[in-house]
Amino acid sequence: MKTKILVANRGEIAIRLIRAIQELKYEAVAVYESPDKDSRHIRIADEAIWLGKGPRCDYLDISKIIKAAKKSGAVAIHPGYGFLAENPDFAKACEDEGIIFIGPSSEVISNLGNKVIARKIMAEAGIPMVPGTGNLAAGEEGITTALAFAAEFKYPIMLKATCGGGGRGIRLIESDEQMRAEIPAARAEAKAAFNDDRVYLEKVVIEPKHVEVQIMADSDGKTVHLGTRDCSIQRRNQKLIEIAPSMIGDKVLLDTICDTAVKAAKAANYFNAGTVEFLIDKDFNYYFMEINTRVQVEHTVTEMITGIDIVRTQIKLAMGKKLSFCQEDIQMRGHAIEMRINAEDPKADFMPEGGKTVTVYRSPGGYGVRLDGFVYQGYTIPQVYDSLLVKMTVHGYTWNETVDRLRRCLQNFVISGPKTTIPFYLNIAKDPDFIGGDFDTSYLDKHPELFDYEDNANEASKLSNLIAEIHHRGYNPYAA
């Protein structure tokens, strides 16, 4: 019997993982909840196991997934991103059951998932960090500590849940009064969301760039980095567009950041693939933010510029292989941009368009474009999951070439049925600041005109609206 690996995820990342598994001549076992019964990841996998009616509970049910792995005879589990990917209990359960968890050990996940412990490890290793507190003590004592911190570092200050992540559990505090009010509220929210009410403070870096470093480590502790990614274009801390490498012109600085990332990973005793996130302020000071202990959505841009298949490498490392390359072997070539094409209406505050059927799906192709998606013509988008339809990654030798390709591909991408972020992205692809590489986390706030895209909708498509109307009515209702 072939060696099987279970994919504990759905959507585009499940397909991405299945492809790597099958390329390595393993068999892929998919799992699914009922709303995903028409999902393509089930069809592509070698076998699929129904977990339950869902939604969003069976994908999070450790015991059901362990059971599925055992039932199918899978020797390893790839968690993807989201769901159980950074849940140390899941990694621990795999370890206890003798199943290979494709990722770092439960201890590393646990340490790095706890922001305060992570900060402590990094501080000891001498990694530069945004000034912050440890976990705030309960009650008045914690508030006193918080106010003293605020007095020293000045507002605005971030109040963060110790076990938060992915943009959740973060509050911006701008006054003592607000601090007093928000700490108990944040605790209650963190308790509800993460079952852990601990919170801490961090100085806010104003309008920073978000730069992260992909790292890979084998079980011997050999650790390399695959360069930087810029993920500054975000909406409410959710990344929309990712670029590799960072557009910062100072190569020495970027090298320093990459070396720091490797140092941080080593300090954490890191294994497998991970991402070290940094904030870079206006004066090009960089601060460690966190280490993500999973494969990132945006790993594709790094793959494009390095030629290294990150998921394949993850699996090989987990299956006991060593890194077959060293830092000097890794060459960065050109630029890559990934856009998350979501079924959302940017004009309606990115309202998800779930429940709609994709009536037309016509994707771009040709040189330098890569698509990681899972939808097809006729597919009805479940309302209960995230709205990511497809990641479009373009690669080019120069930045200009890459942006030209991006624009061309967005123009060629036709998805009908749900509204998508495509026209909004097309405006970004045409925006002089974006083309000039000038963007940080405040980019969307500073470019409200990006939402002005219907007016630029091309004339022919407007005219064909009328032709459709004349055809449907059997006469022109505007000329009668």
Next chain:
Amino acid sequence: MERIVQGTSPAEVVAKLQQADGYYITNTARDLSQSDYKNRILLHTDLLAAEARERAGYFSLEITGGASVHVDILRKQVNPFLKLEILREHMPNTMFQTLCRGVNLFGYRPYPQNIIRFTVKEFAKYVDVWRTFDFMNYVPNMQAVFEEVAKAGKINEPCICFSTGPEHTNEYYLKKVREILDVTGEDIVLCIKNHGGLGTPKRIGQLVDTIRQKHPDLPIHYHGHNTDGNDTGRIVEAVLNGANIVDAADHSFTGFYGPPPILTVIQTLKDLGHTAVGIDEDAVIESSDVIRDERQYYADFESQIKGFQPTVQIHKLPGGAMGSSLEQAVKGGFLDKMPDILHKELPRVQKELGNYWSVTPGSQILWTTAVSNVLGGERYGNPSGDLRNLLLGKYGPFPFYEPETWIYEKVLGENWKTVLEEEGGVEDIGDMDIDKEKATLTERIGEEPTNQQLTLYLQHPNDAVEFFKFEARFGKVHVLPPSIFFRKGGFEPGETLIFTDYTGKEHIVEVGPSSVSEDGETSVYLNLDHHQRVYTFEADVPEGAMAKAVTMTKEEITVLAKAGDMRAPFSGNICEISVEEGQQVVKGDKLAVMEAMKMQTPISCEMDGIVTSVFAKVGDSLRPGDKIIRIDIDE
């Protein structure tokens, strides 16, 4: 001999007309469109002809004004300014001409003075020749237009509207010419506006001759209609007696009520030794040839009744009104009454109302009064507001005599004298606050309007806003040919439609299948430039569904409720249905709650029984008498 080109000053134009050895021709494309095609000739067709018309060497191309400004935005979905701008690109040398109804501008009722000036100023940027008339030949009604046109350095062409009858003497018209010249000065072109195509060639010849004798240097432009088939005859007599410019149209589109064919005029006059100045005959023929194939797509807009109407000499309806009158008669089902209306009642009304000129808006007043007199039984029994205004003198004084007192009494009531005293006379319409209107428009379209948009809005507020919304949604649709724009019955599956957008880019649309879903939603598939697009249309409300709904009186609703038939007592929305089918209820139970004007009203049970049907659901919008719930006695 040379043609007159766009950009020539009014004084120079007048001088050239005076010196010319021959006559000039205006291509009256707008009037042709209005008279024979209900104003629907599209810019697309005019653009096909543009290059040849430019070469043809006309004095002017009459291409805007009259009702066309309104129809442009209402039915052709083209911005009247953009139309002129695009045509100018294709026709740099040809002067553009408009027809302006004086105080009524391009509409049907008087506008405030500041609106008139604002509008003329905007259009004068594109329009070189301003033909202005008043249906009562009341010169003060045209004065503001004259002044603005002169200020803009464009050519004023004031009209004397022409008609027939004992009062319509040469002396009368000479007096009118004098009144006009007193206001405008000498650098004008005088138009004899024969909108009905009335009178014989001899009569027109005499009139032109009379004016020519009195004003040897005044350029005269004869405008007529071919309703009786004899306008070429009148044109010939006009030119023989000294008219400098005449109106005619491209022969491949000439119909019955518009101007006669240009080429016929040229050929006839050539044989009489009169040359059409600046005209390239080959280009005249070519203009007709390039648009000939398009005529078939306008068939729906051509007159219901084919053939010339020499009886126009009796009923005097102008060319532009013929088509629409016949259309009304067909739609209203009184086509059989038309001989009565046209040949008996109209001439009678005409005389009774002072024998003024049957042209917009006066022709509409005569027509609707005649129709209402014939169909309504009692003559003047149901007078329109416009007839009332006419009698009150709002449009200006009656030119020859006032109607008899019994008509005043019928229209204005028993104490008509007091009404006439208190309300009579030309109204001094107060200026409109243009800035305020601009603010309103800004709010309605969500952006600051251009002056052109504002101009359109000031004349036709709602239609202009609808048009701006249309344009935002469908783009610049003048690029679509009539074969697409006026298509009936949908396109054939697999049919290929080709058009060029206004930026000059060519596009191909291939028509795909349409499918209807379970809930009646239709999906139309089109391949636009080889990319599939799908357009969904919600199910249509079945025709008459709204009309069928009964409106009941309060008493009826109360009586029915006592019998268990619960109906909506007022217009409103259902915000709660409190019972289910099969449920036992007693008098006084709450059955449902309705909401209107944000007030909620419970619908209470009027008898003991069992709920047998629930017709309405939460969110339904009901009208008085619509069913909500049925209660029957439990047996």
